Amino acid sequence: MNPEAPRAGVDLLAQTDEAAMFERLSRSNLVTTWRWYLGVAAAGAVLLWGLIVFLYMAMVGMGVTGYNKPVFWGLYEASLVFWIGLSHSGTLISAILRLTHATWRAPVLRGAEAMTAFTLMVGGLIPILHLGRNWRVYYALPYPSSRELWPNMRSPLMWDAMAITTYLIGSLTFLYVGMIPDLALLRDKSAGWRRKFYSALSLGFRGTHAQWRRYHVASTLFAILIIPIAVSVHSIVSWDFAMAKVPGWHSTIFAPYFVVGAIFSGIAGVVIVMAILRKAFRLESVLTPLHFDNLGKLLCTMTLLWGYFYFTEFLTVWYNRNPEEWEVFSSYAGPYLPLFLTMIVCNFVIPFPMLCLKRVRRSVSLILVPACSIVIGMYAERLLIVIPSLARRNDPFIWANYFPTWVEFSVMAGAAAMFVLLYMLFAKFFPIMAISDIKEHLFHTTDRTIGGSTVGSIAQVEGEEEARA
Amino acid sequence: MKHTWAMAIDLDRCTGCGACVVACNAENNIPTVGEAEAGKRRLMHWIRVNRYWEGEFPEAQAIYLPIPCMQCERAPCELVCPVYATYHNEDGLNAMVYNRCIGTRYCANNCPYSVRVFNWYDYKWEKPLDEQLSPDLTVRSRGVMEKCTFCIQRIRRAKEAAAEEGREIRDGEVVPACVQTCPPGALLFGDLADPHSEITRKLKDPRRFRLMEHLGTEPRVVYLKRQKGAGR
Amino acid sequence: MSTVIVGLFDGVETAARAAQALRGLSLPAGSVTTISAVPLPDGAVVTDPAPVRFPQIVIAGWFVGAAAGLGLTLATYLLYPLVTGGKTIVSVPPTLIITYEVAMLGALLGTLFAGGREMGLLRFPPKAIHDPRIHDGKIALCARVEGDEQAGRAMDAMKAAGGTDVRAEEGEL
Numbered sequence: 001m002n003p004e005a006p007r008a009g010v011d012l013l014a015q016t017d018e019a020a021m022f023e024r025l026s027r028s029n030l031v032t033t034w035r036w037y038l039g040v041a042a043a044g045a046v047l048l049w050g051l052i053v054f055l056y057m058a059m060v061g062m063g064v065t066g067y068n069k070p071v072f073w074g075l076y077e078a079s080l081v082f083w084i085g086l087s088h089s090g091t092l093i094s095a096i097l098r099l100t101h102a103t104w105r106a107p108v109l110r111g112a113e114a115m116t117a118f119t120l121m122v123g124g125l126i127p128i129l130h131l132g133r134n135w136r137v138y139y140a141l142p143y144p145s146s147r148e149l150w151p152n153m154r155s156p157l158m159w160d161a162m163a164i165t166t167y168l169i170g171s172l173t174f175l176y177v178g179m180i181p182d183l184a185l186l187r188d189k190s191a192g193w194r195r196k197f198y199s200a201l202s203l204g205f206r207g208t209h210a211q212w213r214r215y216h217v218a219s220t221l222f223a224i225l226i227i228p229i230a231v232s233v234h235s236i237v238s239w240d241f242a243m244a245k246v247p248g249w250h251s252t253i254f255a256p257y258f259v260v261g262a263i264f265s266g267i268a269g270v271v272i273v274m275a276i277l278r279k280a281f282r283l284e285s286v287l288t289p290l291h292f293d294n295l296g297k298l299l300c301t302m303t304l305l306w307g308y309f310y311f312t313e314f315l316t317v318w319y320n321r322n323p324e325e326w327e328v329f330s331s332y333a334g335p336y337l338p339l340f341l342t343m344i345v346c347n348f349v350i351p352f353p354m355l356c357l358k359r360v361r362r363s364v365s366l367i368l369v370p371a372c373s374i375v376i377g378m379y380a381e382r383l384l385i386v387i388p389s390l391a392r393r394n395d396p397f398i399w400a401n402y403f404p405t406w407v408e409f410s411v412m413a414g415a416a417a418m419f420v421l422l423y424m425l426f427a428k429f430f431p432i433m434a435i436s437d438i439k440e441h442l443f444h445t446t447d448r449t450i451g452g453s454t455v456g457s458i459a460q461v462e463g464e465e466e467a468r469a
Numbered sequence: 470m471k472h473t474w475a476m477a478i479d480l481d482r483c484t485g486c487g488a489c490v491v492a493c494n495a496e497n498n499i500p501t502v503g504e505a506e507a508g509k510r511r512l513m514h515w516i517r518v519n520r521y522w523e524g525e526f527p528e529a530q531a532i533y534l535p536i537p538c539m540q541c542e543r544a545p546c547e548l549v550c551p552v553y554a555t556y557h558n559e560d561g562l563n564a565m566v567y568n569r570c571i572g573t574r575y576c577a578n579n580c581p582y583s584v585r586v587f588n589w590y591d592y593k594w595e596k597p598l599d600e601q602l603s604p605d606l607t608v609r610s611r612g613v614m615e616k617c618t619f620c621i622q623r624i625r626r627a628k629e630a631a632a633e634e635g636r637e638i639r640d641g642e643v644v645p646a647c648v649q650t651c652p653p654g655a656l657l658f659g660d661l662a663d664p665h666s667e668i669t670r671k672l673k674d675p676r677r678f679r680l681m682e683h684l685g686t687e688p689r690v691v692y693l694k695r696q697k698g699a700g701r
Numbered sequence: 702m703s704t705v706i707v708g709l710f711d712g713v714e715t716a717a718r719a720a721q722a723l724r725g726l727s728l729p730a731g732s733v734t735t736i737s738a739v740p741l742p743d744g745a746v747v748t749d750p751a752p753v754r755f756p757q758i759v760i761a762g763w764f765v766g767a768a769a770g771l772g773l774t775l776a777t778y779l780l781y782p783l784v785t786g787g788k789t790i791v792s793v794p795p796t797l798i799i800t801y802e803v804a805m806l807g808a809l810l811g812t813l814f815a816g817g818r819e820m821g822l823l824r825f826p827p828k829a830i831h832d833p834r835i836h837d838g839k840i841a842l843c844a845r846v847e848g849d850e851q852a853g854r855a856m857d858a859m860k861a862a863g864g865t866d867v868r869a870e871e872g873e874l
Contacts (some may be wrong), residue, residue: 013739014712016837046620060612062572068510070583101834130571132587132612137802139552139571142777149553149569150777153787154795157551157573162770162802170809177813180822185738188833203822207832208843208874209646210731210749211820212726217753218816225812229805236798244579245684301544394581394681395536397519400510548786557784687787 012456013442022189025433027281029186035280036428050414057407058134064407071390073403075239077129078382079412081258082265083123083419084237085378089266089273090116090171091230093225093295093407094178103458104294106214107286110182111277113175114272114432118422119269120171122415124164127157134463156240162226163229163236170229174222178266180205181215181436182312197429198286234262237330241385247324248317257309264302268374272294273423275364277432285467289362296361297372304354310347326392331388335401339384346377372427470562470637473661473689474619476648477671478535480593480695481520483656485533489647489656492649493537494621495601496505496646498608500592511588515617516647532695535656537647538563538617539680539688546576546585554614561689572612581681582688585616619658620645640666704846705830705874707856708864709839716746716840719862723844726854734874736832736841746842758815759808766807770800828872845874 023030057064067074071310093112097105128137138159142150151158184205185200205211241249271292278287317325333342351370360366386404426432441458449458479573493499493516501510519534544563547555554569555576577585591611594602602608605622609615620643640659648656659668676694707726716735730750735741743749774796817823826847832841837850842859846852852869859867 014838016838018836022836059592062587063506063511063611067574067587068585069512069577069591070510072577072587092700127573130573132574132614133570133610134572134612134865135751136571139569142773147569148781150781152548152553152785153774153777153799154788154792155549155551155575156547157575159553159795159798159802162799164807166802166809169788171812173809177816181738183838188831188836192724203732203817204825204829205820206829207736207738207823207835209737209741209743209747210751212737212747213743214755214816214820215741218812220819221756221759221812221816222809225805225808229802229809232798232801236802240575243549244575245581245686246578289808331824365871390578393583394684395519395583396515397521397534398510398583403759436739543787545786547784548788550785553781553783553785557787635724 008423009446009448011436012444012445012447013439016442017441021439022185022435024272025283025286025435026186026189026437027283028277028427028429028432029429032428036424040421040424042418043424044418047414047421048096050411053407053410054129057411062132064405066403066408067404068400068402069420070393070395070398071387071400073130073386073390074402075383075404075408075412076126078379078386079415080123080126080130081382081385083119083126083415084234085258085262085273085382086264086269087116087117087167087171087266088230088234088259088262089119089270090114090174090462091226092263092266093270095226095230096172098219098223099227101460102294104291106434106441107283107293108274108291109178109437110175110272110434111273111369111433113171114265114423114426114430115176115269115273116171117168118419118426119425120164120168121422125170125418126416127160127164129415156236156243158312159236160240163233167226167233170222170226174226177215177218177222178332179430179436181207182431182434185435186431196457230262231259236258241389246389246393247322248328249385251313251316253309253313253316257313260302260305260309261381264299265375265378266307267295267299267302268371268378269373271299271367272375277427278364281427281432283433287364289364292367293358293361296355296367296370299374300355300361303348303355303374307348307352327392327396330388331392335391336384336388339380339387343377343380343384346373347371347381348377351377368462370419471662472589473659474560474562474624474643475659475668475672475689476537476619476645476693477657477659477668477677477691477693479655479671479693480532480534481517481693482653483520483533483535484655485520486652487518487532487589487635488652489516489692490518491537492646492650493529493617496603497613498602498606499619500594502589504590504666506589511587511589513588513615515584515615518583523630534680534692535647536582536584536680537690538619539582539686539690541593541620542687542689543685545579545581545684545686549575551575560593560624562624564614564621565614565616565618567615568614569608570613572614576614581684581686585614588613611650702828702871702873705709705851705870705872706844706846706852706859707830707832707870708842708856708859708867709832709834710842710864711839712864713741713745713840716842719842719859719864721747722858722862723842723855725874726851728844728846728851728855731844732874734843736830736835736843738835738838741840746840753819755812755815757818759811760809762815763804765806765811767800767804769807770803771796773803774799794855817854826873829868830870830872830874843874 005249026041090113094109128134140151180202183198183202187202235255238254242254274287350373354360354370391401392399444459447454470677500511502513516537521532523530540563552569552571554566556564558564588609588611624643627638631638645658657668659666661669672691674693677691678694679688733747735746778791830843835841844855846855856867
């Protein structure tokens with residue numbers, strides 16, 4: 001960050017040209033290239049296509065998809081779990097790193113929180129997309145209606161509705177409140193319509209001492225609150241399956257298994273998004289190999305955890321050979337073998353050895369390989385949970401295989417495009433780097449000479465009493 | 470009087486002819502989906518006749534199992550519907566409310582007997598086939614679940630007739646379409662709350678069993694085991 | 702609307718010296734504050750005398766949310782009693798789940814609104830004291846004074862400690 005040699009004992013922020021740093025960190029807001037327009041146009045086009053195909057499906061009927069009896073849930077529902085799983089990225093990275101005061105957290109906070117908010121928006125849309133009568137989705141709302149009926153709170157789908165709503169509000173609030181100091185910064189540095197825009201959004205934040213103190217308490221509280229919400233959300237999504245009388249679904253391990261899988265895919269998602277941001281907005285000096293190294297270590301841990309949970313589930317079924325469950329698992333060696341192999345190879349065989357190597361973790365291009373592999377593997381895992389259990393369920397006479405049609409692929413591609421579009425628009429109009437957090441980190445960091453070496457030393461304010469010495 | 474409707478299926482008598490399926494389709498405005506959709510496993514039969522093979526050729530034997538909706542006492546499908554489109558009514562039947570269904574298809578996933586069917590399209594009855602539609606019940610739109618109702622329209626008819634005449638429903642007055650049509654008389658329907666009804670007597674048979682009883686669904690459809698013997 | 706003396710300082714050290722000098726003026730508590738681009742530790746330059754109160758509202762919000770969730774679930778069960786799956790009309794485990802989720806929502810909204818209110822957000826006072834140069838590494842030290850004599854002494858104290866662009870402004874601290 002600083003061109004000259006750092007002066008020991010003086011905090012790094014004082015040695016930084018803050019105006020230049022602002023220019024560098026806000027490149028996404030200040031500079032718009034043709035690539036951005038192209039990206040937005042492409043994402044918009046795919047989103048439009050997905051929307052048109054969805055309307056076609058809604059008007060003609062679900063028959064245009066690949067669903068059948070008994071496979072009544074397929075690509076849409078697996079994608080729902082996948083997108084909600086990806087939303088655990090921001091919660092883990094941002095909330096947990098904030099609470100543990102991890103020193104490297106600042107550059108990844110905003111990107112991860114934004115990813116949570118937008119993947120959740122996509123995931124929250126899918127329960128409406130997959131309905132047979134989407135236009136009647138409001139039946140699930142509790143309001144005094146002429147039908148004189150409220151929803152059934154015993155249904156896991158209603159728990160889903162409550163949980164996803166709470167998590168969506170929570171993650172949007174978390175993202176927004178985290179952005180307020182940066183929006184104030186942008187307000188002070190901009191003019192014209194931008195100034196009005198940021199003035200409205202920064203809600204009059206100025207940076208007085210009292211404001212900062214309360215802001216710190218509020219952000220900490222959000223971080224504390226969002227973690228149990230995130231855990232409960234994915235547990236509830238897993239209970240859509242665990243509560244059912246479907247062999248292979250009715251398992252008590254589903255709640256922690258899904259949460260672990262969500263965090264797993266979420267961190268992989270954050271790695272990919274960070275790598276893209278780094279390249280697109282030339283943030284090489286901010287998102288350093290150290291960050292990818294630490295994310296890679298987390299990812300390696302999650303690979304092991306995921307493998308552990310999957311093995312446990314497999315072991316229980318294999319050992320017991322309960323006929324109903326065994327038929328489901330046998331299908332993994334049959335028509336679902338490609339999906340099964342994809343999952344095992346992409347979730348464990350490729351990532352684990354690679355992530356053990358420091359050389360891989362410290363190289364942004366190399367770490368993308370296990371990260372992308374994990375995203376693919378986790379999608380395969382979601383498909384493998386939903387489809388074979390239904391395809392090989394209780395009554396063998398009605399067993400059937402399932403394959404999605406172009407309709408399902410198009411609608412899901414549109415959903416993915418929606419995420420890309422939202423993210424690109426966000427990066428354009430909002431600060432994609434947590435500038436205030438980065439500045440705060442630099443403010444607390446000094447270079448300390450210990451013997452013959454110079455190390456970065458970070459001052460931690462543990463509590464109020466200590467600072468008031 | 471509180472009714473406890475139940476069905477007894479005598480597997481000794483079932484020949485697998487499928488007349489019950491045809492009768493049910495005719496009675497309940499069930500669309501014929503066509504060969505292509507049938508190949509995609511989208512048949513909409515409310516009652517189906519399962520066929521299992523036992524043994525190898527030339528001693529192979531077919532076992533037929535008609536499966537209507539079990540009208541489970543502890544129906545797993547009722548629990549998971551987010552909008553109460555299916556619930557347990559006073560007669561102990563699993564009621565289906567078509568115009569409330571929003572099509573989440575969770576109930577179908579939760580039915581271990583896979584008796585629930587979904588309207589994948591808006592099916593049309595071209596003239597003059599529309600004249601065969603029964604006016605006692607609706608034609609369901611796309612996106613709605615449906616299933617066997619024990620011909621609830623016939624139960625209602627019988628209740629109305631009995632109430633008009635100021636009497637109780639007689640045993641044998643309510644006959645669902647499948648029961649009415651079954652040529653060998655394998656299906657029997659009646660009120661278990663009536664101690665003198667034919668079904669109460671029939672279900673004292675030691676051959677009785679219920680399908681997938683270990684799942685705890687407490688079905689109202691009771692099967693009578695097929696007895697194996699010479700020539701069977 | 703009061704008179705506020707504002708001075709820009711290059712770093713924490715100079716700002717702290719100025720704040721030390723201002724303490725000699727015996728201004729009432731809460732009259733002196735900093736405006737900075739990064740949060741300064743409490744006591745580094747100024748201390749915040751007012752305790753942070755809104756966490757209690759957050760806890761209250763949790764309970765309000767829990768009551769709302771419980772009420773919603775029980776109302777749904779009891780107003781529309783339908784037997785499903787042989788379960789009791791008032792089913793306990795789903796009630797717990799919904800209650801928990803709405804409770805967390807209550808706590809979140811409590812943090813958002815109570816925290817926002819205590820931070821003084823969304824008020825947009827017409828003449829709030831602010832200096833955009835804080836984003837270039839400066840710290841603005843502000844002292845609310847009464848009368849010209851106090852104003853003069855405050856300005857002298859800030860200039861002596863190394864403050865630049867020390868001025869008197871009319872506005873809200």
